[in-house]
Amino acid sequence: MLYAILCYNDEAVTTSWTQEEDDAVMAKLQVVHDQLYADKLLGPSIRLMPTTTATTLRKSQDLVLDGPFAETKEQLLGFYIIDVANLEAALQVARDLGKANPGGAYELRPINIYQPGIEIK
Amino acid sequence: MSDPAWIDAALTSARPQAVGALLRYFRDLDTAEEAFQDACLRALKNWPVNGPPRDPAAWLIMVGRNSGIDAARRRSKQQALPSEDAISDLDDVEAPLAERLDGADYRDDILRLLFICCHPDLPAVQQVAVALRIVCGLSVAQIARAFLVGESAMEQRITRAKARIGQAKVAFETPGPAERAERLAAVAAVVYLIFNEGYSSTGEEADRKAPFAEEAIRLARLLLRLFPAEPEIMGLTALMLLQHARAPARFAPCGELILLEDQDRTLWNRALIAEGLALLDKALRHAAPGPYQVQAAIAALHDRAPRAQDTDWREIDALYATLERMTPSPVVTLNRAVAVSKVAGPQAALDMIAPLAQPLGGYFYFYGAKGGFLMQLGRGREAYEAFDRAIALAGTAAEAAHIRLHLDRLAKDAEASAR
Incomplete structure (x- = not known):
């Protein structure tokens, strides 16, 4: 079963981290990532730039708006694609990631269609 | 959690x-x-x-x-x-x-809080100190250390500044669009002032003021979340990100300043550059250029060049010409002259800065640049004089040390040609 783990957190907090704090979180996460690769559970993972860089296209009127689609207290900051047996296993992965990177929430969403597309370097 | x-x-x-x-x-x-x-x-x-x-x-x-x-x-x-x-x-x-x-309330709250730090009676340095204390919450001790004054002296300065602010009539009702735009422009200026206070310092001072640049970027991102469609706020944020990205390469281990063209570009922070470029890209779509966007575009051209010799100086010259029209100032012209020296040669640059001798007579960088152009023209004696003036005007040891390198090279060249 393919799941997307959508990562939500308060971006005002995460962008306030110093470079050292950010590096420390990424290093802790990398340990979890490496284990997930070894267990053949983790596909692509993506960290998004802050929502200040976002642009939204309202399709019906072709209206281009600055900023993210939804103004929320916590923002979508990235996502993982994982390949697991069931929801319980997906939750376990999310818990492992959460221990390395506390704060905010993960939303687990089963994936309907997955197309890897072109190879991106 | x-x-x-x-x-x-x-x-x-x-x-x-x-x-x-x-x-x-x-x-x-x-x-x-x-x-x-x-x-x-x-x-x-x-x-x-x-x-x-x-x-x-x-x-x-x-x-x-x-x-x-x-x-x-x-x-x-x-x-x-x-x-x-x-x-x-x-x-x-x-x-x-x-x-x-x-x-929308809290957007105006934050803007007002930053705006009161821009009180025109306060000297720039005090605006920075007050903003860092009140808005960013840095401790008085931290700020005092950065400005090399005692804690009680800084406490007094901030107290006095706050008393001045208290006397000023700050409107507490919701500002109208024109007043909001005015406040935003003043606030953007103080944010960039905080950044520059950190960025333009060298040596030991740079260590003490290192958090300033990060605080300024944090404030700019906050402003951008509050005003997501303001191209100049995008430009300001992009400008600071694109400059701050080079911070890891700006100083030698001994604290000496390394010029842009000599920096190890592999040390530049690619994530910050990418974010800055994305913001600049967003800003340009508005087709409402302003000084921060133009300066960000100049910084972007430097950041995009894989090697110093790949820099698009022609485009930088054109951007400085635009900036000169928007905000005419001898310092902008001096910066443009550096681009001109790369495009049209040192004589053209020297001609360009000749009228600046009066307004920039007390400016370290003027004599540093003049000496550099004269050196390229092989006018060693005049270059020596200009560098000498520069050293006398240097604000920090690192600045003086940098000019001394040029002087040493001139002395060596003179020796070699005498032999």
Whole structure:
């Protein structure tokens, strides 16, 4: 079963981290990532730039708006694609990631269609 | 979830919004700051036990407001404090308050809080100090260390600045569009001032002021979240990101300044550059150019060049010409002359800066650049004189050391040709 783990957190907090704090979180996460690769559970993972860089296209009127689609207290900051047996296993992965990177929430969403597309370097 | 580092980060990032709202409520900076301080103390006690609230800023505003009111009552009637239980149960009030805060109100709160630091009577350095203390929450000790003054002297300076601010009539009603735009422009200027205070320092001073650049970027991102469609705020944020990205390559291990063309570009922070370029790209779509966007575009051209010799100086020259039209100043012309020297040669650059000798007669960089152009033209004696003037005007040891390198090279060349 393919799941997307959508990562939500308060971006005002995460962008306030110093470079050292950010590096420390990424290093802790990398340990979890490496284990997930070894267990053949983790596909692509993506960290998004802050929502200040976002642009939204309202399709019906072709209206281009600055900023993210939804103004929320916590923002979508990235996502993982994982390949697991069931929801319980997906939750376990999310818990492992959460221990390395506390704060905010993960939303687990089963994936309907997955197309890897072109190879991106 | 409730580890101390997280709580600390949450308090820091909630600060501008919370102090801004408390200032609107109490209309007095000291009261607002004290109330916020008190709310933070309660958060440190309460959050590890009950878990952090969903909206830390709303929680702090609510608690700060109660505590400020209590303090006022105590002062007027010497009444007893309400018990801790009476204010610790905040779950019910938090939700509606958070909803109200999502409105436009708090945008103006933060803008007002930053705006009061831009008081025209305050010298630039004091604007920076006050903004760092009030808006960013840096301690007086931290700021004092950065400015190389004693803690009590800095405390006094900030107190005096705050007294001045207190006398000024700051409008507390919701500003109209024109006034909001005016405030935003003034606030952008003070944010860039904070950045430059950190960025333009060298040597040991650079270490002490290193957090300034990061604080300025944090404020700019905050402004951008509040005003997501302002191209100049995008430009300002992009400009600072694109410059700050080079920070890891700007100093030699001994603290000596390394010029852009000599920097190890593999040390540049690619993530910050990518973010800056994305913001600049967004800004340009608005087709409403301004000085911050133009300066960001110049920084982007430097950041995009894989090697110094790949720099698109022709485009940089054109951008400086645009900047000269927008904000005419001898310093902009001096910067343009560097681009001109690369495109049209040192003589053209020297001609360009000739009229600047009067307005920039006391400016270190003027004589540094002049000496550089003369050196390229092989006019060693005149170059030597210009560098000599530059050293006399150098503001820091690192600046002087840098010019001394040129002088040493001139001396060696002279020796070689004499032999």
